[in-house]
Amino acid sequence: MMSIQVYVVDDSAVVRQTIMHLLEGDPELELIGSAPNPLLAKPAIEKRPPDVLLLDIEMPGMDGLTFLRQIMDSSPIPTVICSTLTTDGSRMALDALAAGAVAVVAKPRIGLKQFLEESRRELTQTLKSAARARPRRVSAPVAGPASTAAAAKAPAAVLHALSVNKPVVIGASTGGTQAIESVLTGLPADCPGMAVVLHMPEKFTAMYAQRLDTLCAMRVKEARDGDRLERGQVLIAPGGRHMQLRKAAGQYFVAIADGPPVNRHKPSVDVLFRSAADCAGRDALAIILTGMGDDGARGMKAMHDLGARTVAQDETTCVVYGMPKEAVALGAVDRVVPLHHVAENIVAFDARG
Incomplete structure (x- = not known):
């Protein structure tokens, strides 16, 4: 079996040496090169593209985010960001993910060598998972219904008066x-109210929701226990907590609670989808997007069997065709569509009345 080829860009010699030592102990990974900054790394990567890139952010000559954007604009490479600037909930971490990074690992400013050695298993697994991704060129959002963002948001009082009888649930x-x-x-x-589960750590989701709120015509917020699902609003499950859909007095709400991971994840897409099957049945629309593993597949099958509409992102536009693939294999999916057709499927679902 061919080993996964890794290239490291970090201005710390300690980091580069420690990573080299860690990878030497794993037969599935091979360090093919390293550099202290992007300017030196660029020609080497262009000559021999690695399977996965491990990239710092703070470096002389060119910062890692600028380099990442250049890579994703020309010849995308699966990239894991490893930086002291990507601590839990930091905007820099979200900027890295938005720029196309597959994963983000936060490293401490002190005790770095010890941290990397103690995190050997997590780091090597992250690199292996990232290598299976197929990153796409990242471009600015295309002008469309939400191009005027906050200015286009309908007054909350108007949308609150419109009942949500057809909830949309999304997992990624x-x-x-x-x-x-x-x-x-x-x-x-x-659009109809939406509940979204994204596999994202605690503290990241609030800032992610705030970012989306500035870009979207719909209002976007991190969900709180008891929030009502309302037209024109998207509720993002908080990292580290499960989110379920509930129905009372003809209205939909979300319940936020702790609990063990499901399919190794918390929040879990399956938890949301199964709850939507229980309380919404055929009135709901479920969408499963890019992702590794099978979380959400069985929950979507439960929704599908009760008559809910189900849509999966296609393989061509997925970064990782794992979750959608498993849902398709279970016979849980009505339609498989490219990412750029998902929004129109939501609009069409709403227009059916």
């Missing part, structure tokens, strides 16, 4: 930050 993982942004920025302000 690897590559999902960009995919969800692509879908939501293509929607008008008066």
Whole structure:
């Protein structure tokens, strides 16, 4: 079996040496080169593109985010960001994901060598997972229904008066930050209420929701327990907590609660989808986007069997065709569509009445 070829760009000699030592102990990974900054790394990467790039952000000559954007604009390479600037909930981490990074690993400013050695298993697994991704060129959101963003948001009082009788639930993982942004920025302000689960760590989701709120015509917020699903609003499940859909007095709400991981994830897409099957049945639309693993597939099958509409992102436009693939294999999917057609499927679902 061919080993996964890794290239490291980090201005710390300690980091480069430690990574080399860590990878030497894993037969599935091979370090093919390293550089202290992007200017030196660029010609080497162009000559011999690695399977995965491990990239710092703070470096002399050119910062890692600028380099990442250049890579994703020309010849995308699966990239893992490893930086002291990407601590939990930092805007820099979200900027890296938005720029096309597959994953983000936060490293401490002190005790770095010890941290990397203790995190050997997590880091090597992240690199292996990232290598299976197929990153796409990242471009600015296309002008569309949400191009005027906040200025186009309908007054909350108007939308609150419109009942949500057809909820939309969405699940995503690897590559999902960009995919969800692509879908939501293509929607008008008066779409049905949506509940979204994205595999994202605690503290990241609040800032991610704030970012989307500035880009979308719909209002976007991190969900709180008891929030009502309203037209024109998207609720993002908080990292580290499960989100379920509930129905009372003819209205839909979300329940946010702790609990063990499901399919190794918390929040879990399956938890949301199964709850939507229980309380919404055939009235709901479920969408599964890019992601590794099978979370959401069985929950979508439960929805499908009860008559809900189900849509999966196609393989060509997925960063990782894992979750959609598993849902398709289970016979849980009505339609398989490219990412740029997902928004129109939501609009069409709403228009059916």
